[in-house]
Amino acid sequence: MIQLKGVGKIFSNNVVALSGVDLEIKRGDFVFLVGPSGAGKSTLLSLLYRGVKPTRGDVVVNGVDVKTLRHHEVCSFRRKLGVIFQDFKLLPDRNVYSNVSFALEVIEAPPKDLSRRVGKALDLVGLTTKAKARPNQLSGGEQQRVAIARAIVNDPILVLADEPTGNLDPETSRDIMELLSDINELGSTVVCATHNKSIVDEMRRRVIEMEHGKIIRDERRGVYSFEGPFY
Amino acid sequence: MKARSIRLIAGQTARGLFRNFALMALVVVAACMFVLGSTLAVALNITNIGIQLQRQVEIKAFLMDGLKDYAAVGARIKAVPGVADAVYVSKEEALKRMAEDYPDYREVIKALPDNPLPASFDVKLSDPKSVKEIAGAVGGLEGVEGVNYGQSYVEGLSSVLQVLWSFTALILVAMVFGSSIIVNNTIGITVTARRNEIEIMKLVGASDGFIRAPFVLEGTIIGFVGSLLAGAGILAGYGYAARWVKDMAPFVPLVDATWAKAGLLAVVLALGAVLGAGAGRNATNRYLKD
Numbered sequence: 001m002i003q004l005k006g007v008g009k010i011f012s013n014n015v016v017a018l019s020g021v022d023l024e025i026k027r028g029d030f031v032f033l034v035g036p037s038g039a040g041k042s043t044l045l046s047l048l049y050r051g052v053k054p055t056r057g058d059v060v061v062n063g064v065d066v067k068t069l070r071h072h073e074v075c076s077f078r079r080k081l082g083v084i085f086q087d088f089k090l091l092p093d094r095n096v097y098s099n100v101s102f103a104l105e106v107i108e109a110p111p112k113d114l115s116r117r118v119g120k121a122l123d124l125v126g127l128t129t130k131a132k133a134r135p136n137q138l139s140g141g142e143q144q145r146v147a148i149a150r151a152i153v154n155d156p157i158l159v160l161a162d163e164p165t166g167n168l169d170p171e172t173s174r175d176i177m178e179l180l181s182d183i184n185e186l187g188s189t190v191v192c193a194t195h196n197k198s199i200v201d202e203m204r205r206r207v208i209e210m211e212h213g214k215i216i217r218d219e220r221r222g223v224y225s226f227e228g229p230f231y
Numbered sequence: 232m233k234a235r236s237i238r239l240i241a242g243q244t245a246r247g248l249f250r251n252f253a254l255m256a257l258v259v260v261a262a263c264m265f266v267l268g269s270t271l272a273v274a275l276n277i278t279n280i281g282i283q284l285q286r287q288v289e290i291k292a293f294l295m296d297g298l299k300d301y302a303a304v305g306a307r308i309k310a311v312p313g314v315a316d317a318v319y320v321s322k323e324e325a326l327k328r329m330a331e332d333y334p335d336y337r338e339v340i341k342a343l344p345d346n347p348l349p350a351s352f353d354v355k356l357s358d359p360k361s362v363k364e365i366a367g368a369v370g371g372l373e374g375v376e377g378v379n380y381g382q383s384y385v386e387g388l389s390s391v392l393q394v395l396w397s398f399t400a401l402i403l404v405a406m407v408f409g410s411s412i413i414v415n416n417t418i419g420i421t422v423t424a425r426r427n428e429i430e431i432m433k434l435v436g437a438s439d440g441f442i443r444a445p446f447v448l449e450g451t452i453i454g455f456v457g458s459l460l461a462g463a464g465i466l467a468g469y470g471y472a473a474r475w476v477k478d479m480a481p482f483v484p485l486v487d488a489t490w491a492k493a494g495l496l497a498v499v500l501a502l503g504a505v506l507g508a509g510a511g512r513n514a515t516n517r518y519l520k521d
Contacts, residue, residue: 049434071439072438072439075433075436075437075438075439076436077436078433078434078435078436079435079436081436083434089427089430089431089434091427091428091431093246102431102435103431103435105236105239106239106432106435106436106437106441106442107435107436107437108233108236108441150435154435154436
């Protein structure tokens with residue numbers, strides 16, 4: 001699903017965000033990206049949805065060489081992905097249903113499928129009863145669920161989550177992670193950057209630890225803090 | 232584009248238009264277009280004054296004394312390119328005009344033993360800018376003794392108008408440039424306020440055209456409505472200024488025709504809409520780059 005070979009990213013202000021990153025993630029994997037702030041987790045995720053281009057190396061996602069992707073090809077590439085952020089990124093003047101359906105409307109999905117697909121996504125995240133609520137009428141956890149519903153409404157093959165529980169309390173964070181786990185079980189590959197130690201330790205999924213733009217640990221069933229030999 | 236997509240774009244545009252930033256942009260665009268339109272109105276009138284003054288330029292072609300077939304000379308003059316008309320002025324008519332123009336010398340003129348004035352043609356021009364060349368051509372015709380076209384007045388007027396037009400054109404270009412920067416920045420703020428929306432659309436895979444469309448439409452509407460407000464102000468102010476000039480300096484030929492005012496309004500509206508659309512496009516493009 002994802003192959004990175006010798007990937008480096010240097011921003012225009014000469015900040016080295018990634019250096020010599022080699023990585024392979026298989027279809028159906030659930031991967032935690034951990035590490036201190038500034039380790040390169042968000043940049044790595046951004047490379048995967050072509051938010052930024054690598055300075056060097058190859059990034060291949062679902063057989064697509066992200067580096068050579070032309071500008072007009074990026075939109076169709078992203079339609080196969082779902083992206084979730086810490087700050088939810090919801091449209092405040094639209095209700096829950098509309099925030100989710102927006103993702104289908106802007107890609108001109110067939111109108112006849114719209115309500116069925118949005119209904120399915122809202123059902124999965126448990127927000128069917130709040131379809132008409134505005135984001136400011138929802139709790140943080142519910143807002144993140146809306147963002148997740150929007151990310152999965154298009155049945156993505158890959159879900160990228162950048163600190164999805166960063167603004168949430170421990171219990172809600174656990175619910176959100178369980179939701180991501182359910183999405184993974186339904187077939188989507190999930191890559192999740194997080195600082196949430198207890199959840200990573202509890203879920204025991206593949207853990208990739210980063211520091212100073214490099215991968216320093218990759219464990220198949222890892223924990224947040226290093227506790228065994230390298231994978 | 233599908234009907235549903237058009238509805239979505241229209242909805243996005245409407246949402247954008249009912250925000251505080253859009254109102255601010257509307258006011259700024261209206262103010263900008265008012266200044267630009269007013270400058271355009273001044274430029275229009277300077278041009279009109281110049282054209283009117285040039286239209287008054289004509290050539291006097293004096294005929295050889297004793298010439299009988301003045302009609303043939305008249306036909307030759309009319310055949311010269313750039314000549315609109317040639318009106319025959321007989322020796323008697325010339326003397327009569329002189330007496331009218333100089334009433335104090337009427338008795339002296341009456342006392343003249345012979346009429347010393349030659350017969351002539353008043354030559355009106357279709358291309359006043361080429362007066363020098365036309366005068367040369369007319370002067371060389373058989374039966375024409377000489378020509379007079381107020382050479383120093385015409386050349387002085389031409390150079391003054393040239394400077395005035397160049398200056399007006401420069402001011403207009405500067406105004407259009409300045410307005411486009413202000414409109415660009417102001418509409419840019421409305422787009423920046425909605426960058427979250429753009430980011431979401433990008434993330435879910437909307438095409439650039441789809442993302443851009445509501446912002447371009449919004450910019451066009453802000454530009455058009457702002458220009459409409461400015462246009463109403465310009466026309467009201469123009470009517471007032473025209474009446475004032477008519478009272479104070481009736482000899483100044485102001486453009487007061489309906490077509491001119493309609494043309495001015497059309498230019499301001501079109502310019503506002505184009506600047507608005509361009510600003511919407513430019514501002515959105517900043518967020519669509521790789």
